[in-house]
Amino acid sequence: MKTSKALYLEVGGIVAAVAAALVCGFIVILLTSSEPFAAIGSFLIDPLSNPFNIGTILNKAVPLILTGLSMSVVFQSGVFSMGAEGQLYVGAFVGSLAAVYLPGLNPWIHLPLVLVCAILGGALFAAIPGLMKAYLNANEIVTTLMLNFVAILTTSYLVNNPFKSPDGGGYARMELIGKDILLGKFIPGMPVHAGFLIALAAVAAVFVLMYKTPLGYELRLVGKNGQFARYGGIATRKIVVLTIMISGALAGLAGIVEILGIHQTYKDNFSAGLGFDGIIIALLARNHPIGVLISALLYAYIQVGAQTMQAGSDMPREVAVIIQVMLVLLVTAQAIFAYIRQRYAHSGTKAVK
Amino acid sequence: MVWQTVWNQIADLSLIAVLLRLMTPILLSALGGLISDIGGVINIGLEGLMLLSAFTSIAVGAGTGSWVLGVLAGVGVSVLVSYGMGFFSLKLKVDIIIAGFAVNIFGSGFTIFLMSKLYGLTGNYTPIGAPKIPVIDIPVLEGVPVLGPLLSGHSLMVWIALLSVVFCVILIYRTPYGVHLRSVGEAPYAAQSLGIPVKRVQYSALAWSGAFAGLAGAFLSNGLTNMFVKDMTAGTGFLALAVVLLGNRNPVGILIGSLIFGLASALSTIVQTVPDSPVPSQFIQMIPYVVTIAALVFFAWRNKRKFAATV
Amino acid sequence: MEISNRVTVLRAGKSIATLLTKETNREEISRLMVGRDVLFRVDKRPAEPGETVLSVRGLRAADDKGSPALKGVSFEIRAGEVLGIAGVEGNGQTELVETLTGLRKADSGEIRYLGGDLIGRSVAQIRRMQIGHVPEDRQTSGACLTSTIAENLILDHYRNPDFRWGPFLHKKKIKKFAQTMMATFDVRAQSEETLAGALSGGNLQKVVVARELSKNPKLLIASQPTRGVDIGAIEFIHREVIKRRDAGAAVLVVSAELSEVMALSDRIAVFYNGEIAAVLDNTPDLTEQEIGYYMLGIKKQGQEAAAQ
Numbered sequence: 001m002k003t004s005k006a007l008y009l010e011v012g013g014i015v016a017a018v019a020a021a022l023v024c025g026f027i028v029i030l031l032t033s034s035e036p037f038a039a040i041g042s043f044l045i046d047p048l049s050n051p052f053n054i055g056t057i058l059n060k061a062v063p064l065i066l067t068g069l070s071m072s073v074v075f076q077s078g079v080f081s082m083g084a085e086g087q088l089y090v091g092a093f094v095g096s097l098a099a100v101y102l103p104g105l106n107p108w109i110h111l112p113l114v115l116v117c118a119i120l121g122g123a124l125f126a127a128i129p130g131l132m133k134a135y136l137n138a139n140e141i142v143t144t145l146m147l148n149f150v151a152i153l154t155t156s157y158l159v160n161n162p163f164k165s166p167d168g169g170g171y172a173r174m175e176l177i178g179k180d181i182l183l184g185k186f187i188p189g190m191p192v193h194a195g196f197l198i199a200l201a202a203v204a205a206v207f208v209l210m211y212k213t214p215l216g217y218e219l220r221l222v223g224k225n226g227q228f229a230r231y232g233g234i235a236t237r238k239i240v241v242l243t244i245m246i247s248g249a250l251a252g253l254a255g256i257v258e259i260l261g262i263h264q265t266y267k268d269n270f271s272a273g274l275g276f277d278g279i280i281i282a283l284l285a286r287n288h289p290i291g292v293l294i295s296a297l298l299y300a301y302i303q304v305g306a307q308t309m310q311a312g313s314d315m316p317r318e319v320a321v322i323i324q325v326m327l328v329l330l331v332t333a334q335a336i337f338a339y340i341r342q343r344y345a346h347s348g349t350k351a352v353k
Numbered sequence: 354m355v356w357q358t359v360w361n362q363i364a365d366l367s368l369i370a371v372l373l374r375l376m377t378p379i380l381l382s383a384l385g386g387l388i389s390d391i392g393g394v395i396n397i398g399l400e401g402l403m404l405l406s407a408f409t410s411i412a413v414g415a416g417t418g419s420w421v422l423g424v425l426a427g428v429g430v431s432v433l434v435s436y437g438m439g440f441f442s443l444k445l446k447v448d449i450i451i452a453g454f455a456v457n458i459f460g461s462g463f464t465i466f467l468m469s470k471l472y473g474l475t476g477n478y479t480p481i482g483a484p485k486i487p488v489i490d491i492p493v494l495e496g497v498p499v500l501g502p503l504l505s506g507h508s509l510m511v512w513i514a515l516l517s518v519v520f521c522v523i524l525i526y527r528t529p530y531g532v533h534l535r536s537v538g539e540a541p542y543a544a545q546s547l548g549i550p551v552k553r554v555q556y557s558a559l560a561w562s563g564a565f566a567g568l569a570g571a572f573l574s575n576g577l578t579n580m581f582v583k584d585m586t587a588g589t590g591f592l593a594l595a596v597v598l599l600g601n602r603n604p605v606g607i608l609i610g611s612l613i614f615g616l617a618s619a620l621s622t623i624v625q626t627v628p629d630s631p632v633p634s635q636f637i638q639m640i641p642y643v644v645t646i647a648a649l650v651f652f653a654w655r656n657k658r659k660f661a662a663t664v
Numbered sequence: 665m666e667i668s669n670r671v672t673v674l675r676a677g678k679s680i681a682t683l684l685t686k687e688t689n690r691e692e693i694s695r696l697m698v699g700r701d702v703l704f705r706v707d708k709r710p711a712e713p714g715e716t717v718l719s720v721r722g723l724r725a726a727d728d729k730g731s732p733a734l735k736g737v738s739f740e741i742r743a744g745e746v747l748g749i750a751g752v753e754g755n756g757q758t759e760l761v762e763t764l765t766g767l768r769k770a771d772s773g774e775i776r777y778l779g780g781d782l783i784g785r786s787v788a789q790i791r792r793m794q795i796g797h798v799p800e801d802r803q804t805s806g807a808c809l810t811s812t813i814a815e816n817l818i819l820d821h822y823r824n825p826d827f828r829w830g831p832f833l834h835k836k837k838i839k840k841f842a843q844t845m846m847a848t849f850d851v852r853a854q855s856e857e858t859l860a861g862a863l864s865g866g867n868l869q870k871v872v873v874a875r876e877l878s879k880n881p882k883l884l885i886a887s888q889p890t891r892g893v894d895i896g897a898i899e900f901i902h903r904e905v906i907k908r909r910d911a912g913a914a915v916l917v918v919s920a921e922l923s924e925v926m927a928l929s930d931r932i933a934v935f936y937n938g939e940i941a942a943v944l945d946n947t948p949d950l951t952e953q954e955i956g957y958y959m960l961g962i963k964k965q966g967q968e969a970a971a972q
Contacts, residue, residue, distance in 0.1 A: 006859075032470055080450065132646075136653035141397075141450060142598060143649060145591055146642040157635035212832045214822045217815070225808040231767065231799055232819040233788030279454065316469035321462025328455045333445035 006341070010286065013340045014331055018284075018298070021326035028322050029315055039313035046308035047301055053308065055190035060300035062261065063088075063271075065199040066254030067278025068296050069206045070247045072287040076210065077243035078223035083129055083144030084251040085275025086151030087122040091252020092259050093155045094121030096266035097163070099177045099259075107180040114181060115198075115256060122252020123245040125151060130244035134237035140244070148275070159268050172268035183261040193261035200293075202250065207289040209246075219243050251275060280324060284331050299324075358627050359620065366502040368619060373507055374577060375622075376615030377514045378403070378569040378586075382593035383600070383607045384521050385565030390597055391525060392558030393538035397453035398438060399566045400590025401460025406431040406570030408464040408478075411581050412471070415480035423575055424486065428567030434459075435563025439556045457590070465583050479580040486510050486576040510572040517565065521604040534558060566590070595645035598652075614641040706902045709910070711930040714743035717883050717914035718764075723773035725763045733759035735938040736773070741883070741914040746905070748929025748946070749918040751959055756938040757918045758800060761887045764916075765797045766790040777883060791820060796881030798872055800888040800918070802865075806872040809861030813853060814842035816860050817875050849874035850900060866897030873901055877908065884908055887918045902928060922952055922959075934958035941965065 029043075030036045047053050067084045074081045095118030102110065129147055132138040160172045167175075183194040210216040221229045222239045229236050254274065263270055281299055285291030306320035330336065359368070382399045389396035396402075406427035414423025434456060442452040468474050489512060491505040525531040536544040537554045545551045569589070574581045592614055599613075600606030621637035671688065673680045683692070718741045727733040733756045741747045749757055762768035764775060766787040775782040782790060791797070799805040807816050818838055821827050827834050827841070842856035849870045853863055860868060869890070876884065886905060890898040905928060909915050919925050925932055926946065934941045934955055941958040942965040944950055957963040 082454075132650060132653070136650060136657065138649045138653045139598075142594065143646055146595060146646050149588060149591070149642045150639055150646075153635040153639045157633045160635075161633065208832070212835075214828075214833060217818075217822050217833065221808060221811065221815075224810045225804070227804050228806070228808045230787065231765075231797070231805040233766075233786065233791045235786075235788070276454075276458075280458075283451065316466055316475075318462045318466035318469065321458060321466065324462075325455045325459040328451060328458070329441045329445070329447055332447045332451050333441065335444065335446040338446070 009340055009344055010337070013337050014284070014286070017330035017333075017336070018327060020330055021323050024326045025319055025323035028319055033313065033315050035313055039309050039315045042312035043305040043309040043315075046312060047304040051190045053304060055187070055192040057297065057300045057304045058190075058192040058196050059262065060303055061296045062193070062195040062199045063254045063258045063274045064277055064281050064296035064299055065293055066202055066250055066257060067275050068281030068285060068292040069202055069278075069289060070250035070254065070275075071278045071282035072285060072289065072292055073206060073210070073219070073250065074243050074247040075282055076223045076287045077219045077239060078226065079130075079133065079240055079244055080141050081126070081129065081144045081244055081247060082141055082279065083126060083147055083244075083275070084247065084254075084278045085271060085273065086144070086148035087126050087248040087251035088255035088258075088271055088275050089151045089155045090125040090255075091118040091122030091248070092255025092270070093158065093266060094118055095252070095256035096174055096177065096259055099181060099256075100175045100266075103178060110178075111181045111260075114260070115253065118252040118256030119249040120252070122248040122250070122255070124248070126244045126248020126251070127241060130241035133244070134240040152269070156268050159266060163266075165265070174266040176265045177260065181260065182264055183257065195257040195261035198253070198257055202253065203289050203293050206250070206292075210289065215242075251278070254278075280328050283328060358623055366499070369503060370506065371619045371622065372612065372615045373511050375618045376611045377508070377511050378573055378577065378589050379592055379596060379614050380514045380608060380611035381510075381517060381569035381572070382566045382590055383596040383611055384517050384604065385562035385569070386593050386597045387521065387600075387602060387604065387607055388525070388534070388565070389558045389562035390602060391538045392534050392555050393541060394439070394442065394449050394555045394558055395453070396435070396438070396559060396562045396566075397450055397594060398435075398456030398460070398590075399453075399562065399569075399593050400586050400588070401453075401457040402431045402434060402563055402566035403570035403573065403586045403590055404460035404464050404584070405434055406567040407574035407585060408467060408581050410567075410571035411478065411480065411483055411574040411579075412467075414575055415483035418482075418484060420484040420486050420575055423484070424568070424571040427571040427575075428564055431567030431570065432560050432563040435559040435566075436556065439559045443552050443555055461584055464581070468581065468583070475583075477580055477582040483575070483579055485579055486572065508572070508576045510568065510576050513568065515608075517568075518604045518608050525604065530554075530557075569593075592641055595641060599645055599648050613644065617641050706906055706927045708906045711745040711909065713745040713930075714912065716740050717743050717778060718916070719774075719776045720764075721774045721776075723760070723763060723775065724771040725759050725768055726771060727759055732771075733938050734763065734770075734773075737938070737940055739933055739940060739943065741916055743882070743912050743914050744909055745930045746909050746915040746917055746928050748925035748932045749916065749935055750922055750925045750932055750955055751935030753920050755935040757935050758887075759938075760935075761797070761800070761885055761916075761918055764885060765795070791879075794879060794882045796876035796879060796884040796886075798869075798876050798884075798886040798889050800891070802869055802872050807860045807868055809859065811860055812857050813846065813851065813860055813863070813871055814838055814856040816871055817842050817845050817856075817878070819875055820879055845874045845878060846871075849877075849904075864894070865892045866894040869893050869901065870897060873904060877904060881908070881913055883914045883916070885916045885918075888920060889917065890924060891920070922955060926950070926952070926955075936961045936964070 026040055029039050033039045047057055067088065070084045070087070071081070095114050098117040099110075099114045102113070105113070125147070129138075129140050129143040132143050133140040156172070159174060163174050165173055165175045183198075185191060186194050186197070210220065218229070218234050218239055219242075221232070221234060222236050222243075226236055229239070255271065258270065258274070259266055277299065281292055281295045284295035284299070302320050302323055306317035309315050309319070310317040382403060386396055386399055409430045410423040410427030412423075413426035414420050417423070438452045438456055441447040441455075442449045465475070468478050472478055486509050488506055488508050525534065533544070533549050533554050536547070537549060537551050541551050570586070573585055573589075578585075596607055596610040596614060599610040600608070617637060617640040621634045624632055624637055625634045668685050670682055671685055672682045720740070721738050723734050723737040724732065725734040737756070737760060739747065749760070751757055759768060763770050764782070766782070766785055766789070770783050773783075777793065777795070780793075803809065818827065818841065821841070822833060827837050839856060845851070846853065846856060851863075851867050851870045851874065853867060860871060863871065873889070884905070889901055889905065893901070905915060905917065917925060917928050929946045931943060932946050932950070932955065933943045936959060941961065942963070944955065958965075
């Protein structure tokens, strides 16, 4: 089969799965709402009806793009890490420390420094399950899930005790971050913050890394066929550690961008599952960076749609969960995609011997 | 101050009661995780199943006035969703980890959806006069000094959980079904060639895990508390997965693991209630996770050495 | 041939002919399978061995379960000769190849290649020493089925500065390299972007052989080089192996097909139970039966003879 044809079939299948998931959500709305068409209308149309809502979609997409990239990198190397959530907290926390406690620097030096701290924090924290997987063969699903709790509880303790701002009122948060390094708006009339540009740059960087560099070649080869990689002399263990560290770096970046763009200070429990959303985004995108960008925007659109629907009708926004769950299940249903390939592939395939 | 409180609770045995109470949901869901794990269909959706059951159980219990119906409904829903998980993973070939992950999102979101749609509430649902799973008082023992507080006054579900350990030992090691289950988990192709209906066994393993997670969830809302709070499981399902590993995939080991984790939550509850505690409660809450990681590392290190020794 | 009453020959997805087994013979079926006459014996000149390239002494290694698989194996291969390894599968041949190529740890013994020691070197180091390795299973170790042909071919070259553009892979050069290789080694596919998994066994094996020969090996280790491959590809691969020998490479061929070992080798080492039972010169009067005695452990040469 031609590679391009396989790609069209795959994309077609994913689009169909997205449509089917939306239909499932709409069926639930039809069954439970007293004004279903108003609800569906405000779900589909309101998110795009004004620049404010569009800006909100873009803002919501920023952390999703970054955590989606984070997961796509590890998944491509065949490592099933679920640790983006914990890495995101660690990265955000370390970055916030650099943002709050290194005042007086030139913002052009300070902001990159903050980002680098967050990236390093996420990467080093991710190295723990990476080393355990590579050298002790400890199951990374379990270690990353457990380390998520360790990260969340530790940062929670720190922000509730030594680093708690006395001005926080009832909330556990750090001191406010200086205005000069916050990620401000860059389009007049739209609330989208400059983190969106960082996310776009990350998409490009991951694309180049995965498909245009020797390292990317190695990462993908280890994921596709570890035995072949080993036969070819690739140090598979180092690659496993490296891939999970890159993933942690992206998750850490997601955390600090969310802090600098939205929260303006480190808050306890600020993420609420962004790392896990990244898993969904990567699955939808089939781990491709461009796909991650599109899926994250779609996912953010669904989230904002759910909010506008809640505001404009009698439906609570949790209906979006049904769409998300169906999306995950349908897009990853290998049997469906195998069927599509079988059904439509053999037309136009020449005998190649 | 903290140690004083802990000591007092140990002395008057009330710590044991708290420990058993907190252990029960972990133990039940871990047994569910165990059966699915042995059948080769590792169920990471326990968290979501528990939430669905917790909500259903208290809603039906409050609606009908019967805790039995509530628990049955909760277990029923949980089993049903497990079958759905089986459909997606065994029939449509969704990775079982992803299917479990989807169940977790679904359980968390759908219970909030129902709460807001049915009762117009967003945070928690506290029906007045919802029936609780009864407490078993043993009249003969009530007055006896040590045995009384040790054995009497526990929720029925505590006893069900303990009996479930025995039930699982028998089911897994003493019945033909258990043999099938273990062979399906270890060598599915070999099992298939012997005529064991692999898929049917795996569906049933998921159903068992749903049933136990259902009991655990029902206990959370109808026994441990008398309300449903959004995301009230707070990681219990993941703890259960850890217990399965920690207990070396064996029901008795799981009982011990659950006791350790139950103790950690009991201590963290005490620490949280005592002002100016020297040990932050977050670190006590962290114990189960750190213990699990340490155990994984230890097992892995031992396996590696064992292999190295034979070379 | 042994068990059938009728034989149907399929080629390129078409049924070519159906014959009664007793009225036909191997040569006719082979001719129908490739569409031309096949030479069963490989045409080759007598070997002109040069200096010793690989020398193995007292090599011991364990299998995956930890029990001994190689129990003190010693042999030498010289430049310009083919040493064939015969033996019933599972007598240590797989472990031998894995140990030589760095994929398995040796317990003791010595492996000298062009005067240097190979023991303790990583797979990557060994691959950089002009040692080609065609692994026994092309589906799992020899190729990545979900990668493109080009990605499979550049396994040894992607870090080479010639294929780089700054820190990036040089797409055009890779493409050109892959196309040249596909033409040289007669790999039939739509393009170098075709997934390796879409290739037939023969074409996939030609990709593997092309990659391993493209680094101009001084030592070529070929494990089951033609297993499950069509006759046209067998012929092609055999010719390439002999071409390398004539160009002065030392070649180690491991095959479960005795006829293949006999067709290619100048000398034959017979493996039995983790040891070399015999090393025989492949003279015209050497019979399959004679080798068979050693393969089954019925006969055994003295250790000193085997070491030579």
